[in-house]
Amino acid sequence: MSGHRAVSSSALLQPSLAQQVGRVTLIVLALLFLLVFLVLPVAAVFTQALSQGWKMYRDSISQADVLSALRLTGLVAGIAVPLNLVFGVAASWAITRFEFHGKSLLITLIDIPLSVSPVVAGMMYVEVFGLHGWLGPWLSEHNLHVIFAVPGIVLATVFVTFPFVARELIPFMQAQGRDEEVAAVVLVDPEKPTKPV
Amino acid sequence: MPVMQANKSWRFVTRSSPLPGFRLTFTFTMIYLTMIVLIPLAAILLRAAREGFFGFLHTVTAPRVLASYRVTLGSAGLAALLSAVFGMLLAWVLARYDFPGKRVVDALVDLPFALPTAVAGISLTALYTEQGWIGRYLEPHGIHVAFTPIGIVLAMSFVGFPFVVRSVQPVLEDLDPAMEEAAASLGANVWQRFTRVIAPVTFPALLTGTALAFARAAGEYGSVIFIAGNMPMKTEITALLIVTKLEEYDYSGAAAIAGAMLALSFAVMLLVNLLQWWGQRREGNRT
Numbered sequence: 001m002s003g004h005r006a007v008s009s010s011a012l013l014q015p016s017l018a019q020q021v022g023r024v025t026l027i028v029l030a031l032l033f034l035l036v037f038l039v040l041p042v043a044a045v046f047t048q049a050l051s052q053g054w055k056m057y058r059d060s061i062s063q064a065d066v067l068s069a070l071r072l073t074g075l076v077a078g079i080a081v082p083l084n085l086v087f088g089v090a091a092s093w094a095i096t097r098f099e100f101h102g103k104s105l106l107i108t109l110i111d112i113p114l115s116v117s118p119v120v121a122g123m124m125y126v127e128v129f130g131l132h133g134w135l136g137p138w139l140s141e142h143n144l145h146v147i148f149a150v151p152g153i154v155l156a157t158v159f160v161t162f163p164f165v166a167r168e169l170i171p172f173m174q175a176q177g178r179d180e181e182v183a184a185v186v187l188v189d190p191e192k193p194t195k196p197v
Numbered sequence: 198m199p200v201m202q203a204n205k206s207w208r209f210v211t212r213s214s215p216l217p218g219f220r221l222t223f224t225f226t227m228i229y230l231t232m233i234v235l236i237p238l239a240a241i242l243l244r245a246a247r248e249g250f251f252g253f254l255h256t257v258t259a260p261r262v263l264a265s266y267r268v269t270l271g272s273a274g275l276a277a278l279l280s281a282v283f284g285m286l287l288a289w290v291l292a293r294y295d296f297p298g299k300r301v302v303d304a305l306v307d308l309p310f311a312l313p314t315a316v317a318g319i320s321l322t323a324l325y326t327e328q329g330w331i332g333r334y335l336e337p338h339g340i341h342v343a344f345t346p347i348g349i350v351l352a353m354s355f356v357g358f359p360f361v362v363r364s365v366q367p368v369l370e371d372l373d374p375a376m377e378e379a380a381a382s383l384g385a386n387v388w389q390r391f392t393r394v395i396a397p398v399t400f401p402a403l404l405t406g407t408a409l410a411f412a413r414a415a416g417e418y419g420s421v422i423f424i425a426g427n428m429p430m431k432t433e434i435t436a437l438l439i440v441t442k443l444e445e446y447d448y449s450g451a452a453a454i455a456g457a458m459l460a461l462s463f464a465v466m467l468l469v470n471l472l473q474w475w476g477q478r479r480e481g482n483r484t
Contacts, residue, residue, distance in 0.1 A: 019387060022387075023294055026286065026289065026290055026294070027290050027294055027296050029286060030283075030286050030287050030290040030291075030302070031302070033283050033286065033287070034287070034302060034305055034306075036331070037283075037354070037355060037358075038305055038308055038309070038355075039305070040324055040330060040331070041317065041320035041321050041323075041324055041355075042308070042312075042320060044320050044323050044324050044329070044330060045316060045319070045320040045323070048323060086225075087225070087226065087229045089222075090221070090222040090225045090226050090229075091222070091226040091230075093218060093222045094218075094219060094222040094223040094226055097214065097216050097218075097219070098210065098214050098216070098219045098223075099210065099211045099214070100209050100210045100211060100223075101209040101211060102209060104470065104474075106226070106230075108466055108467075108470055109230055109234065109235070110230065111466060111469070112234055112238075112462070112463075112466060113234065114409060114412065114413065115409065115412030115413070115416065115462040115463075115465050115466055116416060116458075116459065116462050117415070117416025117417070117418060117435075117436050117439075117455075117458055117462070118314075118416065118417075118418055118419070118436075119416070119418045119436040119437075119439050119440055119455075120241065120416070120436075120439065120455040120458055120459060120462075121237075123241060123439065123443065123451060123452065123455055124237035124238060124240060124241045124455075125237055126443075127237065127240035127241050127244050127448075127452070128236060128237050128240045132448070133240065134240060155233070158233055159233055159234070159237075162233060162234065164310075171367070178214075178216060181216055182214075182215055182216060185215045185216060185217070186215060
């Protein structure tokens with residue numbers, strides 16, 4: 001998208017031969033890096049997976065335990081993503097449309113899961129919901145299972161994907177500004193204007 | 198409390214706004230944040246505190262634990278450096294040049310975010326062992342990657358570099374070409390345009406991305422354990438030590454090490470914030 005900008009602009013930035021060589025070198029370097037770093041590993045996985053033939057591959061992923069694992073993964077993502085989506089929209093609305101004290105602290109808190117080790121994250125939930133955790137005795141009394149059950153997996157998944165929606169939305173909504181929404185409130189109907197504006 | 202009274206009672210709101218929904222969205226954000234992040238964090242810190250100050254100190258400075266810090270932090274540092282260099286390169290190429298397949302490359306950068314880390318670890322290991330596509334050319338020359346610290350650095354860079362690309366790329370895309378044109382018309386050569394115009398603007402974003410890559414690398418578990426070999430004192434990372442302690446039912450020991458790792462995470466987050474604040478101040482000075 002912005003590439004056009006670099007291509008079009010004025011004669012002053014017209015690339016010389018040396019610059020064109022440099023540019024091709026950089027592109028080739030970047031592509032090489034991606035090839036060795038990303039494409040080869042992924043290709044290796046697929047070749048290994050298919051090394052025994054397509055039928056073997058189909059047989060092994062259609063085993064009952066594999067299928068149920070795939071179903072569980074889908075279910076967990078299906079619960080975790082909408083939860084984080086709602087949170088991300090709510091958080092970015094509050095952060096980009098209003099001024100309040102402690103805003104940067106809130107942004108930092110939202111970023112915490114990015115820098116916390118997944119191992120530590122998992123352990124945190126064991127600490128709260130595990131048998132020796134805060135809620136553990138109460139949960140087992142009521143025969144509710146969180147740890148070593150689906151809710152625990154959902155919680156852990158929610159934690160590691162927690163900041164992604166908000167992090168993408170906040171800069172975008174900040175750049176978009178709130179003028180149009182304010183105008184909508186003032187002009188149309190003080191009760192109605194909502195996010196789709 | 199009447200609902201229509203809106204922001205009146207919310208003293209920390211510094212400027213009233215005609216827009217609706219602050220109470221709703223802010224309350225929801227805080228409840229969700231508290232439940233998912235803050236309470237569990239408090240739980241683990243309290244558990245670590247149960248060791249007592251000296252017990253905590255004793256656990257987190259045991260020789261095997263100290264060795265794991267060295268492996269983890271050293272590898273994460275190198276990985277962050279690698280991520281910075283190649284992430285910057287990719288961000289630059291993606292923001293500035295047009296070439297066939299650019300969209301595919303742009304999408305590929307997010308792959309490490311999406312790929313399960315265990316898959317990344319297994320596939321990297323498969324590539325770099327003796328029979329692997331790359332390992333078979335390296336091993337005869339005595340270069341061992343799988344099951345050595347080099348492998349750890351590799352896995353950590355894999356999960357870290359997208360943070361750098363995604364931090365720097367938007368800044369480069371937003372950079373007004375008029376500034377570079379002005380510099381060029383004043384006689385600045387390519388190198389001068391890069392160091393005087395582009396680098397100062399992108400530097401805070403580059404540092405932020407690198408710090409995030411470092412934090413992610415230091416906490417990484419899934420991809421590293423497959424390629425590391427996990428030899429105590431040599432290639433054992435701190436996250437693995439926590440898991441080992443948990444398997445031995447030493448919960449408070451595990452919590453103590455987790456507390457030490459959390460301290461590192463918080464330090465990095467603080468650094469990122471300072472960097473962002475610094476970047477915004479620079480931005481403010483320019484306009």
